[in-house]
Amino acid sequence: MASLPSLPGVELSRRNRLIAYYLLGLVALVVVFTGVYNLALLRLEGVEQSVFASFEFVVQTMTTTGYGQDSGLWSHPLMFLLVAGMQLSGIGIGFFTLRLVIIPLFNDAEVDLDDRLTRKRDHVIICEYRRDSAVLLDELSELGVDYVLISSDEERARDLSDAGYSVIHGSPQDNAAFERASIGAASAVITDAGEANVGTILTVTSLRSDVDIIALTDDSDMRDVLVDAGADTVLSPHGVLGHRLAEKAVSSLGTDLSDTVDLGGDLEISEVPVGHGSRLIGTRLRNSGIREETGATVLAAWIDGELQLPPDPDAVIRPNTVLLVSGGHEELTALSEFTRPVRSFGRHERILVAGFGEVGQAARSRVREAGIETVTIDREAGAGVDVVGDATAKATLREAGIESADAIIVGLPDDAAALLTTVVARSLNPDVEILVRMTDTDAIRKALNGGADYVLSVPRVSARMVARELGGEDVLAPASQIRLVRVSAAPFAGQTLAGSGIYERTGCRVVAVEDESGLSSTVDPNRTFSGEERLVIVGSDESIRQFHGRFDVPTTES
Numbered sequence: 001m002a003s004l005p006s007l008p009g010v011e012l013s014r015r016n017r018l019i020a021y022y023l024l025g026l027v028a029l030v031v032v033f034t035g036v037y038n039l040a041l042l043r044l045e046g047v048e049q050s051v052f053a054s055f056e057f058v059v060q061t062m063t064t065t066g067y068g069q070d071s072g073l074w075s076h077p078l079m080f081l082l083v084a085g086m087q088l089s090g091i092g093i094g095f096f097t098l099r100l101v102i103i104p105l106f107n108d109a110e111v112d113l114d115d116r117l118t119r120k121r122d123h124v125i126i127c128e129y130r131r132d133s134a135v136l137l138d139e140l141s142e143l144g145v146d147y148v149l150i151s152s153d154e155e156r157a158r159d160l161s162d163a164g165y166s167v168i169h170g171s172p173q174d175n176a177a178f179e180r181a182s183i184g185a186a187s188a189v190i191t192d193a194g195e196a197n198v199g200t201i202l203t204v205t206s207l208r209s210d211v212d213i214i215a216l217t218d219d220s221d222m223r224d225v226l227v228d229a230g231a232d233t234v235l236s237p238h239g240v241l242g243h244r245l246a247e248k249a250v251s252s253l254g255t256d257l258s259d260t261v262d263l264g265g266d267l268e269i270s271e272v273p274v275g276h277g278s279r280l281i282g283t284r285l286r287n288s289g290i291r292e293e294t295g296a297t298v299l300a301a302w303i304d305g306e307l308q309l310p311p312d313p314d315a316v317i318r319p320n321t322v323l324l325v326s327g328g329h330e331e332l333t334a335l336s337e338f339t340r341p342v343r344s345f346g347r348h349e350r351i352l353v354a355g356f357g358e359v360g361q362a363a364r365s366r367v368r369e370a371g372i373e374t375v376t377i378d379r380e381a382g383a384g385v386d387v388v389g390d391a392t393a394k395a396t397l398r399e400a401g402i403e404s405a406d407a408i409i410v411g412l413p414d415d416a417a418a419l420l421t422t423v424v425a426r427s428l429n430p431d432v433e434i435l436v437r438m439t440d441t442d443a444i445r446k447a448l449n450g451g452a453d454y455v456l457s458v459p460r461v462s463a464r465m466v467a468r469e470l471g472g473e474d475v476l477a478p479a480s481q482i483r484l485v486r487v488s489a490a491p492f493a494g495q496t497l498a499g500s501g502i503y504e505r506t507g508c509r510v511v512a513v514e515d516e517s518g519l520s521s522t523v524d525p526n527r528t529f530s531g532e533e534r535l536v537i538v539g540s541d542e543s544i545r546q547f548h549g550r551f552d553v554p555t556t557e558s
Contacts, residue, residue: 029089030055030058033058034058035051037054037057040078044078061086119182120148120181120185120186121146121182122146123186124145124147124148124188125147125181125189125190126148126149126190127150127191128150128191128192128194128200129192131216131459131462132459133149133151134160134165135441135459135463137149137160137165138463138545139466140467143467145470148166149165149166149167150167150177151167151168152169152170157169168180172191172200173199174203175207178203178204178207179207183204183207183208187212188470189212191204194217197215197217197229198226201215201229213230213232213233214233214469215231215233215234216234216235216236216237218238218358219358220239220362222234223236235462237458237462238359239359239362240362240461241456242358242359242361243362243365243366244456244461245363245409245411245435245436245437245456246363246367247366248435249351249363249367249406250367250370251273263512263519263536264518264519266329267327267512268327268328270325272322272325272332272339273322273323273339273454274321274322274339278317280321280339281317282316282317283317284316285311285313285317286313290323293338294331294335295328295331296331296332297325297326297521298324299324299538300509301322301324302321302322303315307539307540307543309509309538309540309543310509322454324538326511326521349372349373350374350401351372351374351405352374352375352409353376353377353408353411354377354409354410354412355377355391355411355413356378356384356411357413359411361384363411377391377396377400378391391417391421392417397421397424402432404429406432407433408434409435409437410435412437415438415439415440418437418447422434422447422452423451426451433453435453436454437456437457438456438458439459441459444457483538483539485536485544486514486536486537487537488531488535489513489530489535492551496526496527496528497510497525500529502537505550506544506546506550508537508539508546509537510535511536511537512535513533513534513535515532515533515534519536
């Protein structure tokens with residue numbers, strides 16, 4: 001498909017460019033008709049009149065509103081031919097106006113989604129993303145990564161396009177779809193097409209052998225097949241999510257640190273969960289003694305599913321609290337020991353895994369690596385399944401030993417079943433730690449309200465994994481609930497941290513500043529930035545999105 005030239009200094013979608021060129025052509029045609037008519041009247045009819053009167057006549061003729069005072073001025077045949085030409089052009093322009101401008105305004109079904117795309121270069125092409133596309137597309141937009149999503153579901157493609165996303169309808173098995181998405185200028189292709197992943201990869205490699213291909217799959221056994229087909233990177237979000245949930249369960253039973261980012265300069269940032277039975281349960285943050293006993297600094301806290309950044313000193317630490325802390329490695333290790341649940345001598349450690357799909361298998365593998373007993377529950381018998389039954393039923397959970405278990409990882413693919421299992425498990429064991437996988441991001445709050453201690457959604461984990469592969473920021477882990485990014489301080493040159501309004505306007509917190517002398521976790525609010533520094537900021541997905549929206553701040557490589 002031939003591309004239309006761009007207007008100088010203006011980035012418009014294909015449809016808007018068509019309208020712009022149409023309007024420019026219309027103006028040019030009116031100007032030409034006005035000049036020719038004015039000159040023809042003078043030369044052929046001997047009538048001299050103002051060019052504005054000729055302009056009025058041209059507009060009247062082309063809009064078919066009449067000829068006014070000029071209707072009796074013509075006698076020369078060429079004048080009649082000229083006026084007839086104007087009449088025909090007016091009819092033609094009317095049809096073009098109706099089709100190109102009027103109908104699309106009132107009938108979206110007539111709009112070609114391709115016409116809504118702006119020009120793309122160094123963008124990412126995403127094929128058949130099945131994990132809540134809006135979450136990933138928002139993540140890419142937040143990172144400043146341009147993209148085009150190809151969807152074979154026309155209704156879904158139209159809904160996303162109407163919502164402002166760059167989406168076209170087409171098949172990722174079709175060369176033409178990739179050409180329409182400007183495959184020649186793309187930097188990477190992401191495919192999440194399930195069984196069609198191999199076909200999509202082969203289609204891409206037939207068009208371009210040098211473009212990076214990232215494949216997502218729910219079946220880790222497909223990794224080698226996808227690599228052999230031509231994928232450069234294969235991501236398994238369900239496996240990562242299961243591993244992450246298991247990490248959280250294991251960390252509450254031990255003192256090993258997980259999800260730690262080394263920022264340099266002996267400064268690390270980590271998430272530390274406060275499990276059931278911890279000595280901190282029921283105490284206020286100001287009275288917890290965390291700083292005095294361990295030397296670590298609490299930067300933020302998730303309490304009852306709500307992020308407090310910075311945390312309220314009077315907030316009460318509850319069993320589902322996750323602390324975001326900073327400090328040296330020894331300080332964070334001491335904090336992990338400090339938050340560990342107090343257990344009676346000889347207590348047996350056991351973790352249940354409800355659902356033995358990709359999430360459950362990854363969770364069990366990680367728990368077993370830690371030397372902790374696991375009991376798996378699944379509806380269908382099979383290798384590795386200890387209890388066959390419905391995890392939402394009290395009898396099944398009792399058979400698995402829920403009443404004496406330390407934690408249960410709920411990896412069921414159905415959100416309704418996962419929520420029911422959460423509520424039932426909490427009713428049978430008020431002290432058990434419940435870690436839940438959700439398919440719908442909006443269901444996270446429901447799970448927390450139902451008694452879950454820690455919840456992760458597949459769409460969020462998937463989007464983070466893709467964003468990490470594309471580069472651009474540090475994250476605690478692809479499945480972390482809290483986001484950590486490094487940004488340039490250039491937009492804040494000449495300002496102090498207190499005067500920058502970063503926290504007040506976005507909710508993000510600056511936790512470290514890096515300059516020529518190194519990285520410092522001591523952030524003076526009255527320090528004036530030169531603009532050469534790099535800032536380390538933390539926040540939720542929403543607060544980081546607000547930060548990028550309010551400040552034109554490039555995210556820098558670590």
